[in-house]
Amino acid sequence: MPLTTDYLVIGSGVAGLSFALEAAAHGEVLIVTKRSADESNTKYAQGGIAAVLSEADSFEAHIADTLRAGAGLCHPLAVEVCVREGPARVQKLRELGARFDRAAGATNGDADLDLHLEGGHSARRVAHAADMTGREVERALLDAVARTPAIRTLEDHTAVDLITLAKYGGPEVCAGAYVLDGASGKVLTILARAVILASGGAGKVYLYTTNPDVATGDGVAMAFRAGAEIANMEFYQFHPTCLYHPQARRFLITEAMRGEGAVLRRLDGTPFMADHDPRGDLAPRDVVARAIDFEMKKTGAEHVLLDITDKEPAFVRDRFPGIHQECLRWGIDITREPIPVVPAAHFMCGGITTNLEGRTTIPGLWAIGECACTGLHGANRLASNSLLEGLVMASRAANALASTVERGRPWPDVPEWEVGSATPSEEAVVITQNWDEVRRLMWNYVGIVRSTTRLRRAARRVALLQEEIVEYYWKYFVTRDLLELRNIATVAQLVIECAASRHESRGLHFTSDYPDVDPKLAHDTVIKRGVPAHPRGR
Numbered sequence: 001m002p003l004t005t006d007y008l009v010i011g012s013g014v015a016g017l018s019f020a021l022e023a024a025a026h027g028e029v030l031i032v033t034k035r036s037a038d039e040s041n042t043k044y045a046q047g048g049i050a051a052v053l054s055e056a057d058s059f060e061a062h063i064a065d066t067l068r069a070g071a072g073l074c075h076p077l078a079v080e081v082c083v084r085e086g087p088a089r090v091q092k093l094r095e096l097g098a099r100f101d102r103a104a105g106a107t108n109g110d111a112d113l114d115l116h117l118e119g120g121h122s123a124r125r126v127a128h129a130a131d132m133t134g135r136e137v138e139r140a141l142l143d144a145v146a147r148t149p150a151i152r153t154l155e156d157h158t159a160v161d162l163i164t165l166a167k168y169g170g171p172e173v174c175a176g177a178y179v180l181d182g183a184s185g186k187v188l189t190i191l192a193r194a195v196i197l198a199s200g201g202a203g204k205v206y207l208y209t210t211n212p213d214v215a216t217g218d219g220v221a222m223a224f225r226a227g228a229e230i231a232n233m234e235f236y237q238f239h240p241t242c243l244y245h246p247q248a249r250r251f252l253i254t255e256a257m258r259g260e261g262a263v264l265r266r267l268d269g270t271p272f273m274a275d276h277d278p279r280g281d282l283a284p285r286d287v288v289a290r291a292i293d294f295e296m297k298k299t300g301a302e303h304v305l306l307d308i309t310d311k312e313p314a315f316v317r318d319r320f321p322g323i324h325q326e327c328l329r330w331g332i333d334i335t336r337e338p339i340p341v342v343p344a345a346h347f348m349c350g351g352i353t354t355n356l357e358g359r360t361t362i363p364g365l366w367a368i369g370e371c372a373c374t375g376l377h378g379a380n381r382l383a384s385n386s387l388l389e390g391l392v393m394a395s396r397a398a399n400a401l402a403s404t405v406e407r408g409r410p411w412p413d414v415p416e417w418e419v420g421s422a423t424p425s426e427e428a429v430v431i432t433q434n435w436d437e438v439r440r441l442m443w444n445y446v447g448i449v450r451s452t453t454r455l456r457r458a459a460r461r462v463a464l465l466q467e468e469i470v471e472y473y474w475k476y477f478v479t480r481d482l483l484e485l486r487n488i489a490t491v492a493q494l495v496i497e498c499a500a501s502r503h504e505s506r507g508l509h510f511t512s513d514y515p516d517v518d519p520k521l522a523h524d525t526v527i528k529r530g531v532p533a534h535p536r537g538r
């Protein structure tokens with residue numbers, strides 16, 4: 001017997017939890033989440049949430065900053081909506097119990113928050129909880145969910161595929177999802193009045209990433225398989241400096257360290273940023289990431305060095321206590337030796353195309369947060385705008401659904417998951433090998449600097465890997481590892497196809513064959529199953 005619910009939410013980060021809390025006012029909510037409920041990109045967000053929260057700031061300034069970062073591709077209405085609705089969403093989070101840092105001597109109200117200034121922002125507007133904002137947001141939202149009886153959460157449950165009625169001869173409507181219960185190994189059929197993808201980003205498609213293991217682009221891959229439109233996958237944001245250590249690959253080293261005088265060096269100790277940009281180590285994020293990538297590719301080095309040893313040790317310990325502690329854990333004393341760093345995949349600007357209520361191109365299917373592409377980020381995300389987008393779009397989707405969801409409709413008759421002749425896998429090594437291959441080839445061929453030849457090569461290899469994965473998928477019982485592998489391969493295909501179709505360099509997409517912006521190409525790239533990547537005017 002299938003499970004049924006009004007709202008099936010896939011993912012428990014800022015977007016999924018915020019949606020669930022609002023939707024619970026008018027329906028039953030079932031959240032499925034891959035690992036523990038708090039494990040998400042949200043939990044690792046350090047900087048904070050951008051919103052206009054002080055008299056010294058203005059909506060116009062936040063809008064202008066976002067449009068500038070987006071390099072001509074932001075959808076102005078998406079920017080307007082997220083910016084203008086941001087302050088109310090931050091206030092709502094505070095009412096739910098999130099505690100953000102307050103200015104010294106603060107009384108009550110938003111105006112009393114201690115707001116950070118971040119790169120690309122022209123005013124102090126980033127609400128934060130020390131440098132662990134995401135952890136606090138996730139804690140507050142999960143506490144509120146625990147107090148809400150209309151919400152049920154299933155941990156260790158991984159959505160496998162969306163159920164679309166068209167597949168069974170019905171209309172093109174999404175009616176639920178097949179979900180793998182990690183404990184029993186069984187695949188459940190869950191039917192819902194609306195399915196809300198809130199499954200986050202896909203950093204794991206690259207060898208180095210700041211994202212946790214859950215970030216395998218499942219939502220984008222499932223939506224693509226179901227026939228939904230996907231957009232702008234060529235715009236993947238890389239953070240320039242992530243600690244290089246086999247066991248600690250996803251620890252960010254803040255860009256503020258270069259602001260305080262840290263110098264990027266080759267392994268032989270020579271500084272290199274001045275060779276790439278007149279601003280040297282203070283060049284913007286994308287320029288620094290490209291320069292590091294260039295140096296690593298040229299010398300074959302696995303990483304470069306970030307050196308702050310010229311500063312007084314007491315200053316370094318005081319200014320960067322978290323990084324100092326974390327690096328010590330891995331045997332690196334940053335007051336005395338340089339930090340090995342690499343750039344790392346950080347944020348997916350593209351995703352499932354939605355309107356400004358979170359509706360995808362398939363009726364019944366909604367997408368919010370990092371897995372969606374609303375047009376807010378354009379070709380490059382402004383720092384701290386992603387938690388903001390998750391909050392705003394979750395609320396808009398919940399509001400839209402409150403008035404449109406059809407509760408009385410009988411449940412459709414869909415087949416349960418077919419195990420067929422599948423058997424338990426005897427060759428787990430194939431999965432490990434292919435995981436590694438996808439991530440490595442994406443890093444080497446489809447990373448920060450691309451070229452037409454490398455993209456072609458990557459496309460051929462991903463296609464071959466996909467053939468093997470599909471064969472494996474039908475032969476053996478599904479496991480989370482196998483599902484994730486299938487999804488990162490699909491996301492890889494989408495990034496490659498979108499990147500290959502853009503014949504210019506803009507925002508986060510840089511190709512050595514077309515190194516300049518082409519003003520005629522200020523368009524989105526869209527792709528659907530069976531329809532190759534192509535431009536769509538805006």
Ligand SMILES: Cc1cc2nc3c(=O)[nH]c(=O)nc-3n(C[C@H](O)[C@H](O)[C@H](O)COP(=O)(O)OP(=O)(O)OC[C@H]3O[C@@H](n4cnc5c(N)ncnc54)[C@H](O)[C@@H]3O)c2cc1C
Binds near residue numbers: 134388
């Ligand atoms: C290190 C780091 C620092 C960051 N700093 C900031 C910052 O300061 N400010 C900012 O605005 N943004 C920041 N970001 C980006 C921001 O954190 C994310 O974009 C945002 O949290 C995404 O929220 P989300 O709800 O869309 O997805 P997530 O928070 O990633 O949640 C996705 C959820 O979906 C679940 N899931 C995925 N696939 C499945 C499946 N198949 N079945 C079931 N469940 C599934 C996951 O387990 C998870 O619960 C940072 C990101 C990282 C990694």
